[in-house]
Amino acid sequence: MLELSLWKRLTILLVCLAGLAVALPNVFYTRAERYNDAVTAIERGAATTPEIQADLDQWPDFLPSAVVNLGLDLRGGAHLLAEVQLEDVYASRIDGYWPEMRNALRPLRDQVGGVQRDRTAPADELRVRISNPDGLQVAVDALRDLAQPIVSLTGVGQNDIEVSGAGDTITVKLSEAERTATDDRTMAQSLEIIRRRVDEAGTREPTIQRQGTDRILIQVPGIGSAQELKQLIGTTAKLTFHPVRGNATSRDQRVDSDQIVLPALDDPGQFYILERDAVVTGDDLVDSQPAFDQNGRPAVTFRFNPSGARAFGVYTAENVGSLFAVVLDNEVVTAPQIREAITGGSGQITGNFTVEEANRQAILLRAGALPAGMTFLEERTVGPELGQDSIDAGKVASLVAMAAVVVFMIASYGLFGTFATIALGINIALIFGVLSMIGGTLTLPGIAGIVLTIGMAVDANVLVFERIREELKTARGPARAIALGYERALSAIVDANITTFIIAVILFTLGSGPVRGFAVTLGIGILTSVFTAIFVTRLLIVLWFERRRPKQIEV
Amino acid sequence: MRLRLVPQDTNWDFMRWRHYTFGASIIAMIASLIIWLAVGLNFGIDFLGGTTIRTESTQSVDIGVYRDALTPLGLGDIAITELFDPTFAPDQNVAQIRIQVQDGAESVTPETIADVKSALLGVDPAITFPSVESVGPKVSGELVTTALLAVGASLIAILFYIWLRFEWQFSVGAVAALFHDVILTIGIFSLLQIRFDLATIAALLTIIGYSINDTVVIFDRLRENLIKFKKTPLIDVMNKSVNETLSRTLMTSGTTLIALIALLVLGGDVIRGFVFAIFWGVIVGTYSSVYVAKNVVLMLGVDRDPKKPSDAGTQFANIDA
Numbered sequence: 014m015l016e017l018s019l020w021k022r023l024t025i026l027l028v029c030l031a032g033l034a035v036a037l038p039n040v041f042y043t044r045a046e047r048y049n050d051a052v053t054a055i056e057r058g059a060a061t062t063p064e065i066q067a068d069l070d071q072w073p074d075f076l077p078s079a080v081v082n083l084g085l086d087l088r089g090g091a092h093l094l095a096e097v098q099l100e101d102v103y104a105s106r107i108d109g110y111w112p113e114m115r116n117a118l119r120p121l122r123d124q125v126g127g128v129q130r131d132r133t134a135p136a137d138e139l140r141v142r143i144s145n146p147d148g149l150q151v152a153v154d155a156l157r158d159l160a161q162p163i164v165s166l167t168g169v170g171q172n173d174i175e176v177s178g179a180g181d182t183i184t185v186k187l188s189e190a191e192r193t194a195t196d197d198r199t200m201a202q203s204l205e206i207i208r209r210r211v212d213e214a215g216t217r218e219p220t221i222q223r224q225g226t227d228r229i230l231i232q233v234p235g236i237g238s239a240q241e242l243k244q245l246i247g248t249t250a251k252l253t254f255h256p257v258r259g260n261a262t263s264r265d266q267r268v269d270s271d272q273i274v275l276p277a278l279d280d281p282g283q284f285y286i287l288e289r290d291a292v293v294t295g296d297d298l299v300d301s302q303p304a305f306d307q308n309g310r311p312a313v314t315f316r317f318n319p320s321g322a323r324a325f326g327v328y329t330a331e332n333v334g335s336l337f338a339v340v341l342d343n344e345v346v347t348a349p350q351i352r353e354a355i356t357g358g359s360g361q362i363t364g365n366f367t368v369e370e371a372n373r374q375a376i377l378l379r380a381g382a383l384p385a386g387m388t389f390l391e392e393r394t395v396g397p398e399l400g401q402d403s404i405d406a407g408k409v410a411s412l413v414a415m416a417a418v419v420v421f422m423i424a425s426y427g428l429f430g431t432f433a434t435i436a437l438g439i440n441i442a443l444i445f446g447v448l449s450m451i452g453g454t455l456t457l458p459g460i461a462g463i464v465l466t467i468g469m470a471v472d473a474n475v476l477v478f479e480r481i482r483e484e485l486k487t488a489r490g491p492a493r494a495i496a497l498g499y500e501r502a503l504s505a506i507v508d509a510n511i512t513t514f515i516i517a518v519i520l521f522t523l524g525s526g527p528v529r530g531f532a533v534t535l536g537i538g539i540l541t542s543v544f545t546a547i548f549v550t551r552l553l554i555v556l557w558f559e560r561r562r563p564k565q566i567e568v
Numbered sequence: 569m570r571l572r573l574v575p576q577d578t579n580w581d582f583m584r585w586r587h588y589t590f591g592a593s594i595i596a597m598i599a600s601l602i603i604w605l606a607v608g609l610n611f612g613i614d615f616l617g618g619t620t621i622r623t624e625s626t627q628s629v630d631i632g633v634y635r636d637a638l639t640p641l642g643l644g645d646i647a648i649t650e651l652f653d654p655t656f657a658p659d660q661n662v663a664q665i666r667i668q669v670q671d672g673a674e675s676v677t678p679e680t681i682a683d684v685k686s687a688l689l690g691v692d693p694a695i696t697f698p699s700v701e702s703v704g705p706k707v708s709g710e711l712v713t714t715a716l717l718a719v720g721a722s723l724i725a726i727l728f729y730i731w732l733r734f735e736w737q738f739s740v741g742a743v744a745a746l747f748h749d750v751i752l753t754i755g756i757f758s759l760l761q762i763r764f765d766l767a768t769i770a771a772l773l774t775i776i777g778y779s780i781n782d783t784v785v786i787f788d789r790l791r792e793n794l795i796k797f798k799k800t801p802l803i804d805v806m807n808k809s810v811n812e813t814l815s816r817t818l819m820t821s822g823t824t825l826i827a828l829i830a831l832l833v834l835g836g837d838v839i840r841g842f843v844f845a846i847f848w849g850v851i852v853g854t855y856s857s858v859y860v861a862k863n864v865v866l867m868l869g870v871d872r873d874p875k876k877p878s879d880a881g882t883q884f885a886n887i888d889a
Contacts, residue, residue, distance in 0.1 A: 086838075094707060239700065240678045390707045396698035399622070399838070406655050406836035413834060414827035421823055424571035457839050458767055464831050465774065465846065468824030469781070475823075476785065479816040505788040508733055509781040515725045516777035520770060523718040528770045535774070567570070 035446035048072035084456035089397030090234035091242040101385035103137035109299035112322040112358040124148040139185040146181040153178040239392035253291035257336035278344040297321025303371040311371035322358025330354035407460035432553040433474040436545040443541040456530030466538030473546030476502040491566040573818040589859040600755020612765030617669040617705035625695040653837040715769040741864035745856040767842040775849025782857040
């Protein structure tokens with residue numbers, strides 16, 4: 014019948030109040046946003062300046078402060094879809110093996126004869142020609158010994174290179190597993206670099222996502238144009254290796270003109286005095302991996318290309334025992350001691366690393382330069398004014414739509430129409446509340462989705478009210494009619510909304526960008542409108558009915 | 569005094585016109601297909617690739633001058649349209665320039681965009697560029713595939729859901745109605761040459777959602793009445809169901825249309841195509857729920873074996889939540 018148990022009433026009330034509280038910051042959008050930015054700044058370690066404190070005072074701490082993110086089409090900004098040229102990396106990886114291989118073959122000269130690299134081979138293959146074909150097997154075995162087992166989920170038990178020999182030529186290729194692993198590393202690295210680049214620009218909430226095997230989606234609100242964003246991403250991180258001349262306590266310490274003072278990355282307050290000229294630069298680094306040293310301690314390996322290897326070999330041979338610094342974007346990542354001459358073009362950095370640190374250092378080192386070229390498949394720029402225009406237009410349209418629907422509902426259903434209107438208001442608050450809570454993004458089609466929900470949200474109410482009208486003709490008494498109305502309209506409401514919800518799910522799964530935003534608002538709108546129509550209006554009607562106990566009702 | 573869109577107890581013979589309306593629907597669908605094939609859709613860059621640049625200026629737009637400024641750049645086919653909208657300020661003159669995919673380039677080069685911008689600034693120093701969008705041919709091909717997949721997947725999902733909840737005849741009827749709505753929408757987009765892009769696909773799916781919503785409500789009543797009136801001929805039960813739900817159908821379409829009109833007039837030109845598609849779909853969808861979905865069910869007939877405990881519906885029909 015018409016009873017609603019106390020706990021149900023309280024739950025409904027609680028959900029509505031929670032929804033309103035979560036939605037509230039959106040009403041004071043700029044204030045809440047300033048507060049949020051200030052909180053983020055402090056979390057990142059910024060000092061509490063008067064400005065930040067002023068921003069913090071914009072919003073009370075005890076209230077939820079999350080706001081709905083505005084999509085690029087509303088806030089303005091740039092959107093890029095980039096495709097990473099994964100094959101680029103194969104060639105440089107294979108190049109990196111050459112010095113090591115030449116060194117491995119050198120002691121075997123009496124068996125294999127002279128060694129020469131065949132430069133006409135495809136870029137992702139290394140072909141080595143030996144002058145004594147009889148020594149082929151010895152050479153192949155020697156090179157196979159250089160192969161490293163791959164540590165990855167898919168490539169267990171496989172080596173990184175495949176060595177085969179025929180006649181006087183030995184061919185070295187990356188194994189399939191190594192290619193897959195390389196692809197994953199290339200993507201992780203590209204994402205990392207792009208994130209670092211974009212973060213440096215200090216924009217709010219950029220989206221940087223991997224899409225599919227070789228694509229990266231980059232969305233940065235508030236940036237002037239896609240062109241600017243491309244320049245930002247395209248800049249190479251500067252990685253250099255410098256001889257260390259001493260320690261310093263401040264950046265301003267006076268040093269010779271051929272020296273510079275740079276801060277340590279991890280240790281604030283620690284500074285190094287370095288030689289200004291770099292021994293090797295990141296342009297020569299082809300790879301860096303987390304590894305373990307002889308004593309089982311986490312370490313980071315690195316590998317140079319041939320020219321880098323030569324320069325590094327000469328320098329380390331002359332400076333065993335001294336320190337050299339790995340500098341990234343003018344910060345010293347690490348400053349290890351040279352234990353021995355490093356001639357193979359690859360080396361290992363041991364320090365007080367944990368496994369995670371070694372991992373991160375390797376990423377940082379690799380992140381020095383974008384590992385592969387990128388082609389931009391899609392780029393969109395939306396100016397902030399256009400976005401603001403859209404927001405304004407959307408606001409006006411929503412208000413007008415709302416007002417019209419309210420007038421229409423009250424004219425048609427009187428008091429019950431008023432209940433439906435209150436429920437509609439709560440519904441919209443809930444949509445914004447849920448969107449803020451899940452960190453959803455509001456796009457222009459999303460606003461249309463909300464307006465559409467306003468129109469359709471009353472549908473469930475209309476179904477119930479119409480049903481009550483019908484039941485009033487036959488049922489005994491208004492209480493029974495209301496109860497029956499809700500009961501019998503339920504199956505139509507549920508079926509109708511489940512089918513629409515299915516569409517929202519499909520849109521979300523297959524759509525991208527603004528379409529996805531639309532799917533999210535539509536889906537949330539369906540859930541909240543069913544909730545408000547079935548529970549909130551019902552609660553309102555029950556409360557009213559219990560007070561008045563009317564003998565007759567008109568719907 | 570309450571607003572009543574329909575008299576209280578209607579008993580209109582909707583199904584009497586079923587042959588005409590069904591014929592009209594078939595003709596409209598064929599006409600839509602012909603227009604679609606003959607005129608074609610005005611695909612946006614989402615599906616064709618290329619670049620669109622939106623310009624805004626306080627000076628009035630002279631398409632001829634813009635074209636003369638851009639022709640020397642040798643960018644191939646360039647389409648320039650001036651946009652008009654009631655939400656624009658009096659001195660806000662907006663135009664849209666569309667450049668086709670450049671041979672061999674995945675995405676338009678920054679130099680091209682810079683060239684276009686400086687050429688236009690040459691003829692109108694007050695011009696600004698509120699948005700620049702560029703989509704490469706590779707992505708646009710994939711977007712078409714995904715879009716078709718989305719529409720197909722929705723139809724199949726709905727076919728399956730209605731079949732679970734009702735009977736197969738109902739699900740065929742519902743999907744026939746959806747096909748009708750989608751084809752008519754494509755038809756009007758071809759006829760009026762409204763830009764057809766990703767957002768339009770979202771709109772199409774929304775139409776599917778709305779139309780199925782409407783169809784399901786009438787089907788639900790039909791299912792209920794089929795159990796109540798076991799001996800009445802199917803066509804009369806249908807008429808009764810449509811009459812009983814008429815008030816609700818008009819109320820819901822009415823409120824939704826009011827909301828959409830507000831958006832159509834005041835929502836700005838960027839989403840106008842999107843809103844128009846939904847607006848059209850609500851009208852067509854309401855019509856097709858009555859005249860396409862039910863007609864198909866009527867033609868297929870419903871299995872009304874009196875020995876069965878329930879005449880309509882499968883074992884999932886009486887789940888109420």
